[in-house]
Amino acid sequence: AQSVAQPEDQVNVAEGNPLTVKCTYSVSGNPYLFWYVQYPNRGLQFLLKYITGDNLVKGSYGFEAEFNKSQTSFHLKKPSALVSDSALYFCAVRDPYSGAGSYQLTFGKGTKLSVIP
Amino acid sequence: ETGVTQTPRHLVMGMTNKKSLKCEQHLGHNAMYWYKQSAKKPLELMFVYNFKEQTENNSVPSRFSPECPNSSHLFLHLHTLQPEDSALYLCASSQEYYRIPETQYFGPGTRLLVL
Numbered sequence: 286a287q288s289v290a291q292p293e294d295q296v297n298v299a300e301g302n303p304l305t306v307k308c309t310y311s312v313s314g315n316p317y318l319f320w321y322v323q324y325p326n327r328g329l330q331f332l333l334k335y336i337t338g339d340n341l342v343k344g345s346y347g348f349e350a351e352f353n354k355s356q357t358s359f360h361l362k363k364p365s366a367l368v369s370d371s372a373l374y375f376c377a378v379r380d381p382y383s384g385a386g387s388y389q390l391t392f393g394k395g396t397k398l399s400v401i402p
Numbered sequence: 403e404t405g406v407t408q409t410p411r412h413l414v415m416g417m418t419n420k421k422s423l424k425c426e427q428h429l430g431h432n433a434m435y436w437y438k439q440s441a442k443k444p445l446e447l448m449f450v451y452n453f454k455e456q457t458e459n460n461s462v463p464s465r466f467s468p469e470c471p472n473s474s475h476l477f478l479h480l481h482t483l484q485p486e487d488s489a490l491y492l493c494a495s496s497q498e499y500y501r502i503p504e505t506q507y508f509g510p511g512t513r514l515l516v517l
Contacts, residue, residue, distance in 0.1 A: 294442075317503045328406070328492055328508030329445075336503045375445070381502060388500055389458065392445040 287312045287380035291393035298366045299401050306361040306396045308376030317379040318359040320350055324372045335359060366400045373397050405429040406509035408493050414515045417483060423512045425476040425493030433499040434476040436468060439490040451476060452499035483516045
């Protein structure tokens with residue numbers, strides 16, 4: 286079975302500082318990994334995904350994530366945080382070997398990012 | 403906006419009421435999804451439709467009844483709900499359900515309160 290964990294309910298960072306939002310996963314094979322962001326009163330917006338290839342994935346709004354197979358992690362990063370980055374961030378995983386009939390994304394509980402001016 | 407719209411945005415209903423949530427996608431996708439988002443819990447996938455056919459039902463109580471008349475529209479019919487059903491209901495779409503990899507595009511959600 287596939288699972289994903291976001292160990293931090295909340296992350297606070299000062300504007301201009303680098304930010305990291307953590308995600309670890311568990312799958313039986315090589316995973317497909319996603320990051321989504323949810324702003325207040327909005328649906329989820331796709332940020333980036335890892336399918337295969339380069340372990341460093343670049344996405345929207347200056348975000349990037351690094352796939353680390355040995356640590357089963359896919360942490361979201363940004364070199365310099367903006368106040369407008371304050372939102373709820375969700376990591377999601379899909380196991381390509383989950384078996385016939387199930388192609389579902391499994392989402393983490395979300396991490397609330399607060400960027401302090 | 404993402405090309406996926408949901409109406410209404412807010413809904414308050416009593417436990418004996420019947421209401422429907424509507425989702426429409428303008429992206430030319432063939433798969434549509436209903437998710438339930440409760441506070442401090444992971445998103446829960448409820449239903450998936452692929453080319454108008456229901457492909458997933460994650461043990462959702464029968465008081466939730468989905469309908470997908472075509473690839474662009476998805477409904478969630480609600481009746482005799484419980485207060486614990488209060489949540490944000492999100493609709494999403496993707497090119498196809500079985501295409502690997504998939505990116506899902508979400509609507510803004512309907513905030514449901516059951517009294």
